[in-house]
Amino acid sequence: MNTDEYNFDDIIPLEDGAPEGLEDIVLCKIMYTDEFKMVFSYLRALMAKNEYSKRSNYVACYAISLVPAHYTVWNYKFDIVKSLYENGEYSINEEFKWCNKIALENEKNYQIWQYRELLIKLMIENEFNDDKNKYNLDHEYEIINKMLDSDEKNYHVWSHKRWIVEYFNLFHNLKELENTEILLERDVRNNSVWNFRNFINFKDDDVTNNNNLIDIIVKEVDFTISKIKESITNPSSWNYFKHLYNLSKESITDETLDNKKLEECISKIKKIVDDYTCSAVDVENKLAEKSLSVPAFELLADMYRDDGCHQEMVTVCSLLGEELDPSQLVEIAEDLAIDIAECKVKKDIYETVRDYFYENADQFDENSKYYELAVLSKFGSPKKTVFIESDNGDVNEVDIIEEDDEDDETEEAEEAEDAEEAAGENDDDDDEEVDDEDDEDDEEYEYDEELDFDYTPPTLLESIKEGTLYEYIEDKNDEVKDYLTDPYSINELVFFFETFAVLKALTSTTLDSYLPDSVSEYVPKFILSTKVISKDSFTLLNLSIVLLWTLVGKILPVIISNYINFTYDFDRDAFVESLAKLFIAIVVFKSDISLKSIGDEFKFSWTLNATVLSYFKHYIFQAALSLRGILNNWVLVDALFTSILALYANLAFV
Numbered sequence: 001m002n003t004d005e006y007n008f009d010d011i012i013p014l015e016d017g018a019p020e021g022l023e024d025i026v027l028c029k030i031m032y033t034d035e036f037k038m039v040f041s042y043l044r045a046l047m048a049k050n051e052y053s054k055r056s057n058y059v060a061c062y063a064i065s066l067v068p069a070h071y072t073v074w075n076y077k078f079d080i081v082k083s084l085y086e087n088g089e090y091s092i093n094e095e096f097k098w099c100n101k102i103a104l105e106n107e108k109n110y111q112i113w114q115y116r117e118l119l120i121k122l123m124i125e126n127e128f129n130d131d132k133n134k135y136n137l138d139h140e141y142e143i144i145n146k147m148l149d150s151d152e153k154n155y156h157v158w159s160h161k162r163w164i165v166e167y168f169n170l171f172h173n174l175k176e177l178e179n180t181e182i183l184l185e186r187d188v189r190n191n192s193v194w195n196f197r198n199f200i201n202f203k204d205d206d207v208t209n210n211n212n213l214i215d216i217i218v219k220e221v222d223f224t225i226s227k228i229k230e231s232i233t234n235p236s237s238w239n240y241f242k243h244l245y246n247l248s249k250e251s252i253t254d255e256t257l258d259n260k261k262l263e264e265c266i267s268k269i270k271k272i273v274d275d276y277t278c279s280a281v282d283v284e285n286k287l288a289e290k291s292l293s294v295p296a297f298e299l300l301a302d303m304y305r306d307d308g309c310h311q312e313m314v315t316v317c318s319l320l321g322e323e324l325d326p327s328q329l330v331e332i333a334e335d336l337a338i339d340i341a342e343c344k345v346k347k348d349i350y351e352t353v354r355d356y357f358y359e360n361a362d363q364f365d366e367n368s369k370y371y372e373l374a375v376l377s378k379f380g381s382p383k384k385t386v387f388i389e390s391d392n393g394d395v396n397e398v399d400i401i402e403e404d405d406e407d408d409e410t411e412e413a414e415e416a417e418d419a420e421e422a423a424g425e426n427d428d429d430d431d432e433e434v435d436d437e438d439d440e441d442d443e444e445y446e447y448d449e450e451l452d453f454d455y456t457p458p459t460l461l462e463s464i465k466e467g468t469l470y471e472y473i474e475d476k477n478d479e480v481k482d483y484l485t486d487p488y489s490i491n492e493l494v495f496f497f498e499t500f501a502v503l504k505a506l507t508s509t510t511l512d513s514y515l516p517d518s519v520s521e522y523v524p525k526f527i528l529s530t531k532v533i534s535k536d537s538f539t540l541l542n543l544s545i546v547l548l549w550t551l552v553g554k555i556l557p558v559i560i561s562n563y564i565n566f567t568y569d570f571d572r573d574a575f576v577e578s579l580a581k582l583f584i585a586i587v588v589f590k591s592d593i594s595l596k597s598i599g600d601e602f603k604f605s606w607t608l609n610a611t612v613l614s615y616f617k618h619y620i621f622q623a624a625l626s627l628r629g630i631l632n633n634w635v636l637v638d639a640l641f642t643s644i645l646a647l648y649a650n651l652a653f654v
Contacts (some may be wrong), residue, residue, distance in 0.1 A: 013041035238295030
């Protein structure tokens, strides 16, 4: 741990480990690297003695470089910096430079921003006597702008900006407002910018107590109208517009405010809504003109609701559900410069976009957000539902390829069968007067003449109707017994349950919905509250585990039993299959982990340009360890059990 600048000979490292006496029963020991163990053992020793020195700062920086999200280390580092700074041994400006480097290297780290806020407060308290106005925010804006250039929707950076506005009381600050305008010029759909603009305009407690509120509303209405005209289907600008409408409606009841200006604002808002909505009669014409906006209809419905016009609100909602779905297709057409000027109805827009994908399927780059649609079109698939991510991050569900028409052969076949059954019933009625013996002869004759090779056993409901439920249960019971007395079936059944256990261990669930908002609002709540498989379940390691298990549990044993078997027809041997599975499982689940394997893992972890063979060894090793943890000794017990059963079955047959 010693360096040219710092010496740690007086420090006794505190290694991490299980409590004394419990070392041998650790369920899962984390394979820390040697570097990690060394750094954190010295860090724990320094923290234990509350040392706030330059060398402890060095160790804390080292630890954060290894684990940037370690809250405890961040807290300890702040105590170190505070002590050094107050003793005149360290400059906060130097600390800010280090922070900038860490922030740029770890864009999704949020601890760094809370740490910066503590540094800012410390600097203001000591250098400016708590006078916030003397603090220069230029270096804050510099790092924030760099971060937003990389990711304009970085939640942690926007949270830090909100803190700056609130802490330094920068509400209505012209520089902040101009910055939002610049960002909206880049991407008018950036919802983070719209939220921040709302924050700096309306989250000040004093703004609602004077006529400044009206001036702000008037200015923001004009600004938002200009942005709506740039993209009439942008939900972000319309949501902000809706907020301005609600503020105007709430404020107009305040007699101390200038109601005339508020009434003008409400009139402007209603006019824009009228421009981008229509009645049911004009909907298809305005669709062709590309002058309809779904968010505008949503705001119109809210207006009708507030005014008590419930019938009009229902009409607007019906239009939203039945006529305005092609808005996503219109956006696709605009993005790809598809000419839909002659499209008069929804179906025409759909067919034009579909034909474009058919004709230009090979021209889409793999990085295009429409690449999947193009691939599906190229293969001429029947109707496919795909999800397109728009520029603002919303996911839209779009059907591009038509369904094939279904044949009517099935219906005709069913009608023919009904006719035959009716004829059969009439024949039965005619035969009722014949003697019993003649009936039996006739039935045997008819059976010989009309052999039914397509006979299907009766279903449970049919058995109940016909009064043959007992026979049905007896038949099903015999089927289960036949299945379970076959060693091949038992092997398949055991493998199924083992595979289920593996998949269950690898699969995590989530309440997140992968449906777009336009679909989710029509889906019953109990469906949305149903857990689905998380994206985190689909990893390369999990795939390796499943493949290794399939190889060990089924493929290799089946191959061996095909070549080494003692059956009369030289087919695969159930006993050899179970025995082979047992021996392979012993090798995979019970063999000792060699030092070479551990060395290969360390080498893989620290090699930048690993070979394909290294990756293969790494994932096989990790998959084997994971399978040991999931199945433990059960796979050996199962293989032994099926081996004994298969052997008994062979002996019983002999």
